Amino acid sequence: MSRPSETNPEKEWLEKLFGECEDEFYETFGVYDDDDFLPVDDDEEDFGDWADRIRKEYFDKKHAEAQRLAAASSGWKKKKSKQEREQEEKSRKELSEKLQREHEEYLARAARKEEETRQGKKRRYDERCAATFSGGSSADSAKLSYSDIPWPAPRGTVQEMVDVMLHGVDRKDVPAFRKMLRKQQALWHPDKFAQRCEARLEEKDKQRILDTVTALSQELNRLAQSLRA
Structure with missing residues (x-):
């Protein structure tokens, strides 16, 4: 083969x-x-x-x-x-300006909404304080549970509560700020609070209420001390 x-x-x-x-x-x-x-x-x-x-x-x-x-x-x-770059640059500039305007409008709306919310909290706080603390210290008055106390921010921190208390006052205006601060110090001073409300407190919530009042008072005192520094 x-x-x-x-x-x-x-x-x-x-x-x-x-x-x-x-x-x-x-x-x-x-x-x-x-x-x-x-x-x-x-x-x-x-x-x-x-x-x-x-x-x-x-x-x-x-x-x-x-x-x-x-x-x-x-x-x-x-x-x-080159022509496209000029057109694209113009389009990018217009889009950037539009987005900037929309962003600023959004921030302005958010700021207005936030201010309305804060004002509403402050108004409700003042109204509840007037209604609750005007009852005196009589043991015959309606009992107060923790949720009945006119906390500025019922589920907030102590700092958030103080922010509501002092909302609407320019902290740079020291005399006005100090005046509002003293009013809140008197309202939440542990001894004065006890005189007004201790007899009306629900026993199961009493200690928790007093502890929160003490914490609020301490924070207000700290702010007052900072003004003197």
Whole structure:
């Protein structure tokens, strides 16, 4: 059995290139004499050299065309990009200004809402204080549980309660601030609170109420001390 001849992949590729692309080579490089393509003397140029030269010329030609087209396209894109950049910059500026206005309007609405909320808390606090503390210290008056005490912020911290108490007073106006502070100190002083309300406190909540009153008094005293510093 005879052995099949070994194939040369490179030679097969070159032959296929020659067979499939010959027409395109003619069209790309123009009409040449046969002497320009076919080797006249094996010593001068064999088939492999010829195919390599044609392949190089073909890809050089395509590369040059691609560069020319890319350069032309780049010039057009740059011109267009400049116009687009100007339009995009204008659009970005308008959008930024619009977003800024909307943000400022949102902040203003939020600030108004926050102020309305704080004013409502302060008003309810003052009303409840007047209603609760005007009852005197009589044991016959209605009993007071923890939730009945007119806390400025029933579920808030001591600091939040003090903020409600003092809302509406400019802390930079020291005389006015000190006057409001003294009023609240008198209202929540542990001894004075006990005189007004201790007899009315529900026994189960009594200690918790007194502890909270003491905490409020201490915070108010701390603020008063800071004004004297």
